[in-house]
Amino acid sequence: MEPVYDVMARLLTGHFGVPEEQIRPDATFESLEFDSLARLELATLLEDDLGAGLPEDRPDMTLAEAAEHLTIAVGAEKATEALRKAVR
Amino acid sequence: MTARDIAVTGLGLVTPAGVGVEESWAGICAGTGLAARDEALAGLPVDFSCWVPDFDAAALLGRRLTWRIDRFIQLAMVAAREAVADAALDKEAWDGPRVAVVMGVASNGGDAWADAYAKLVEGRVEAISPTTLTRSLPNMVAGEVSTDLQATGPCLTTSTACASGATAIGVARDLLRAGTCDIAIAGGTDSTRVPMGSAAFYRLGALSRRRADPAVASRPFDADRDGFVLSEGAGVLVLERPEYARARGVRIRGYLSGYGASADGFHATSPRPDGDGARRAVEAALADAGADPADVHHVNAHGTSTPQGDRIEAELLGALFRSSAPPVTSVKGVIGHTLGAAGAVEAAVTVLSLERQLVPPTANLDRLDEGVAIDVVTKEPRAHRMTGALSNAFGFGGQNAVLFFRAA
Numbered sequence: 494m495e496p497v498y499d500v501m502a503r504l505l506t507g508h509f510g511v512p513e514e515q516i517r518p519d520a521t522f523e524s525l526e527f528d529s530l531a532r533l534e535l536a537t538l539l540e541d542d543l544g545a546g547l548p549e550d551r552p553d554m555t556l557a558e559a560a561e562h563l564t565i566a567v568g569a570e571k572a573t574e575a576l577r578k579a580v581r
Numbered sequence: 582m583t584a585r586d587i588a589v590t591g592l593g594l595v596t597p598a599g600v601g602v603e604e605s606w607a608g609i610c611a612g613t614g615l616a617a618r619d620e621a622l623a624g625l626p627v628d629f630s631c632w633v634p635d636f637d638a639a640a641l642l643g644r645r646l647t648w649r650i651d652r653f654i655q656l657a658m659v660a661a662r663e664a665v666a667d668a669a670l671d672k673e674a675w676d677g678p679r680v681a682v683v684m685g686v687a688s689n690g691g692d693a694w695a696d697a698y699a700k701l702v703e704g705r706v707e708a709i710s711p712t713t714l715t716r717s718l719p720n721m722v723a724g725e726v727s728t729d730l731q732a733t734g735p736c737l738t739t740s741t742a743c744a745s746g747a748t749a750i751g752v753a754r755d756l757l758r759a760g761t762c763d764i765a766i767a768g769g770t771d772s773t774r775v776p777m778g779s780a781a782f783y784r785l786g787a788l789s790r791r792r793a794d795p796a797v798a799s800r801p802f803d804a805d806r807d808g809f810v811l812s813e814g815a816g817v818l819v820l821e822r823p824e825y826a827r828a829r830g831v832r833i834r835g836y837l838s839g840y841g842a843s844a845d846g847f848h849a850t851s852p853r854p855d856g857d858g859a860r861r862a863v864e865a866a867l868a869d870a871g872a873d874p875a876d877v878h879h880v881n882a883h884g885t886s887t888p889q890g891d892r893i894e895a896e897l898l899g900a901l902f903r904s905s906a907p908p909v910t911s912v913k914g915v916i917g918h919t920l921g922a923a924g925a926v927e928a929a930v931t932v933l934s935l936e937r938q939l940v941p942p943t944a945n946l947d948r949l950d951e952g953v954a955i956d957v958v959t960k961e962p963r964a965h966r967m968t969g970a971l972s973n974a975f976g977f978g979g980q981n982a983v984l985f986f987r988a989a
Contacts, residue, residue: 530649533711541708550951 498560500576504538505556518557527552542575543567583871586836587754589927591668591819593660593768594930597631597812597916598681600641601663605926606933609912610710610962612942616795616810622779629795630774631917636844644825646729651716653690654725656815656922657770661726664766668819669831672731681762682731683753684723684771685745687921687976693717709885719737734762740921742976743885745769746816747924747984748918751840753820754842763825768817769925770799779811785850790925799918800945801884802891802957809885812917816925818932835932836987838969839872845979852890852975856897862981863971870969870985877907877985878967879940881931883975884911886919892950894973899954910958910964914944924974927985931972936986940965 498518501579511525523531541581547559547567554562567575594601597615608615619630624892638647638655638825647655661682667671691768713894715721720738727736729778735756739748746769753767773782782788789808791798799810818837843865845858852859867873880898884891900910919926934940939962946959972984 509648510639510646523923526645530712534649537708537711539707 497564497573497576498556499558499578500573501563504576504579508538509535519555521553521559538549538579539563542579543571565566583759584836585760586838586845587757587821587939588833589663589837589932590821590826590831590833591670591836592834592932593662593664593667593817594926594929595633595636595656595660595890596814596919596926597633600633600636600658600659602667602929607928609915609930609941610939612915612944612961614796614799614944615915617800619694619774619794621774622776625776625779625783625793627779627783627790629792629798630779630859631810632774633813637826645755648715649688649712650721650725652813653686653770653772653846654722656725656772657684657722657768657811657817658729660768660770660815660817661730661766664817664819665730666766669829670764670819671926675761675764675843676732679734679763681735681753681756681765682723682727682732682737683737683739683749683756683765683767685739685741685747685802685921686719686722687745687771687927688718688741688773689719690772693776695775695777698902706826707984725923727765730766732766740951741980741982743918743975744924744976744980744982745921746926747928747972747974747982748816749840750837750928750984751842751982754837754840757820757822762822765820766816767925769922771809771921772813772816774811774921779960782811789886798956799886799914800896801882801886801943802949802953803946804853804948804950806886806888808887809913810917811920813917814926815924816922816929818925818929833989835935835989837984838987839866839870839985841867841983843981845869845981850977852893852979854893856893857980858896858979859975860897860901861983862905862983863973866971866983866985872969872985874902875905877902877905877906877971879934879965879970880909881927881934881970881972882909882911883973884943885913895950895953896953904945906956908940908958908963909955910940911943912941914946916957924972925980928972931970931986935967935970938964938966
């Protein structure tokens with residue numbers, strides 16, 4: 494789970510400009526001020542690279558839960574590889 | 582000042598001459614053409630432009646905001662924040678519903694559409710960003726500026742091609758005169774400096790093709806001009822009724838006294854050869870201000886550097902102001918044609934000219950057309966006593982907007 498989480502954190506800082514200090518495993522997308530458009534944008538980026546996104550109706554999902562969801566959905570190795578590609 | 586004048590209390594500029602009013606003014610007064618080869622346009626028949634240098638949107642606005650708005654909105658937001666700060670206004674303290682936003686834009690920037698279209702062509706529809714529209718729709722300039730500043734009164738976008746910025750200022754003025762708002766944030770923005778923008782204007786034959794020496798490509802009113810230079814930028818004015826501004830104790834930088842609008846009713850891109858549409862807009866602006874041609878002490882011309890447009894404007898100005906011959910300038914020689922921003926950028930420069938009693942020079946003007954009898958300022962700024970000045974803006978579609986300002 495850890496590598497997926499780390500690379501997702503870089504996507505959040507790199508693409509969305511979320512301050513690093515706000516990115517914690519227990520932070521929710523809601524607490525990171527991700528509105529519906531930002532969640533949709535993140536889901537699009539993830540879908541494009543992983544073939545798996547995040548549930549749209551879970552703004553209360555934590556980053557740890559999101560990483561776990563992605564890991565299960567596509568397998569840890571593929572998830573990490575694709576996410577690395579996404580933030581390059 | 583007349584009873585119907587509206588006060589200009591804040592200015593904001595983001596231009597190829599610099600980010601900020603003072604940076605832009607200094608660069609415009611330096612009188613050197615800023616066009617150069619543009620990496621963003623590499624490989625195109627016209628591969629040069631003017632652009633805002635060192636515009637670090639993430640540093641100025643924060644990445645939390647910039648990922649979701651295209652460059653033309655970013656430019657406008659920076660200019661709007663500067664204008665509001667200049668007017669000593671505070672979004673935390675003002676009555677938001679009494680603050681209007683009116684922004685002119687000629688076209689959506691194109692960044693988001695280019696990204697989306699590339700994915701569409703690849704058959705990757707699901708990869709197209711859901712923010713493609715919200716990053717790029719023309720109305721989103723006013724919408725995003727309104728949200729950023731919590732200015733929640735009337736919120737409008739005007740689109741009259743290259744007159745859009747001037748039209749926005751005129752419409753905002755009307756909202757203030759009607760009492761619909763107490764403060765108006767009005768201006769224009771554009772960043773069509775993208776491959777499709779250059780290619781499309783090139784195909785229309787509107788752009789200068791002086792690839793060998795881009796710095797002298799934009800040469801308004803010069804006999805050797807061959808088209809305009811694509812540029813980008815934003816200009817914003819804060820407008821208030823004078824009594825409201827005085828009650829706040831804020832410095833009044835100038836007065837918007839007259840606004841005239843007209844349509845040529847003639848052709849999609851060519852102005853009427855007799856300049857009738859433009860003339861009616863100038864006369865309407867003067868009538869609105871209760872002014873005569875003799876009250877026009879300076880003209881900030883539309884002067885885009887196109888062969889036909891400049892000739893018609895020069896003939897018009899020569900005929901209208903035959904006896905007084907006010908000094909004329911076109912800042913497009915320095916900063917190129919900022920399209921939807923031009924009318925607002927030049928309105929701001931006109932206010933500065935009146936405030937500082939100084940007319941910036943027209944870059945690259947070596948030789949006027951034969952038979953043109955206007956006094957164009959060249960080479961260096963000219964000190965000039967003036968209390969009234971016109972700012973002209975004429976757009977595709979034959980859409981004309983002219984503003985008349987008086988010194989504070």
